Amino acid sequence: MNVINPERYLKKLFLLPLLLLTACSITSEQPNYDTLISTEQQQVTEWQNLPQQTEVAYLNDLVDSDMFEELLQVAMQSNPGLQQTLLTLQIRQSQLIQVSGEKRPFVSAGLSALNSSDSDASFGANVSVSWQADLWGKLADNERAANLDITEQNLLYQSARDTLAAEVMRVWLTLIAQQRAIDIEQQRLNSLQQTESFILQRYRQGLGTLEDLDSARSSVATSAANIEALTENYRQQTIQLKTLVGQVNNPAFSLPTEYPEVVIPAIDLPEQTLNRRPDLLAAYAAIEAASARTDVAYKDLLPSLNLQAVLEDIGSSPRASLFTAPVWSLLGQLTAPLYQGGQLRAEAEIRELETAFSYQQYRDTLLNAVTEIEQALSQEQALIKRQQHIETALASAENNLRQYQANYRSGLRTILDLLIVQQQTFDLRSQLDDLIYQRLLNRISLGLALGLEARA
Secondary structure: OOOOOHHHHHHHHOHHHHHHHHHHOOOOOOOOHHHHHHHHHHOOOOOOOOOOEEOOOOHHHHEOOHHHHHHHHHHHHHOHHHHHHHHHHHHHHHHHHHHHHOOOOEEEEEEEEEEEOOEEEEEEEEEEEEEEEOOOOHHHHHHHHHHHHHHHHHHHHHHHHHHHHHHHHHHHHHHHHHHHHHHHHHHHHHHHHHHHHHHHHHHHOOOOOHHHHHHHHHHHHHHHHHHHHHHHHHHHHHHHHHHHOOOOOOOOOOOOOOOOOEOEEOOOOHHHHHOOOHHHHHHHHHHHHHHHHHHHHHHOOOOEEEEEEEEEEEEOOOOOOOOOOOEEEEEEEEEOOOOOOOHHHHHHHHHHHHHHHHHHHHHHHHHHHHHHHHHHHHHHHHHHHHHHHHHHHHHHHHHHHHHHHHHHHOOOOOHHHHHHHHHHHHHHHHHHHHHHHHHHHHHHHHHHHOOOOOOO
16 A cells, blocks of 8 residues: 655645745855865964973873862862853753754644534534645754754863863962962061071170161061961962852862972874864854854745644534544645845845854964963973073072071171072072972963863
């Protein structure tokens, strides 16, 4: 027994008018964005190479710290910003179900009752099936755009996870740096207090001056004020960490006294690096989605074919109306937009411009990505050289300080000379520690720029 395919039959029936109307339609002539993007990426030169690179699979692997891993897991589960991004992804997934439903038949059922003074009561029941034939692939394009929205949002969620992991790393290192800065300043204060005590002892013995004592006390007070400022900075960073992990109360953690090891991630070729960055991949998916919606807008100018089948029955009782002697009907309707005040054409042009806008957003993201990578690589080289120079300067300053302390006790140097050398020595210690901190921080920025993914 042959089964009649209504879609094939109606397509043949309306083939001639469809072809005539199609001849009058205007299709989209969008640029080849794939070619443009490929050309943009090919213009990127190879990255600057760095010594002592380490192959790491995830962004978390840059920092060797179990305590940091625990904090990061809490942040991934509780950070409200990240959860909002995840909920947006779930919304996009539900929207795909809505869009996909447009390709399927719509089935509805109804019951009715009529009772009037001049006739007997009558009851009716009907079941209708309606379906829009996707002649031009418009519904398929709409579904593809919704799928690309999910892809884009999924990549944005990954990017948000990576950024959050990097932020937790930065605050974690900043807390360690602030703690070490407080320790160095405390050492400075202790040294100044010892100098003050020594000057006071000499002054009581008639060997020093009041000006020497005032200079020492001024240096002590200044160092104490610096400790208060550093302590407050530490508290502010603790509050920042609490916000990142999404907790109202301060998270429980213990900081190491030394910096954890932060490795230099391996540097790949530009094409491999750029194709790994989720923000770039998301921007590309946005272009594809916008392009699909442009195709949909242009296909709205073409005719549409709607099919409807209805099965109905009418009886004198509810039971008699339940399809005991049903009547069926089949309707095929072909409609074509002729004049709508230019709205459809304007919508198509808007979609084209939105696609072009998405491409410019991609270019902006690409430029930012290249800038971030090149800046991080250059910064690593500069910080290495600066650290070497400061280490040399600090070694000379510490040797000089010992000589000035001995010369002051023997009366060959003034207290002002000693305080200046002390200040220089501790300043160099602070600079060296800050340079180490900046290098570790920069390596995290480099790993994020290279597109390393945060481990779940």
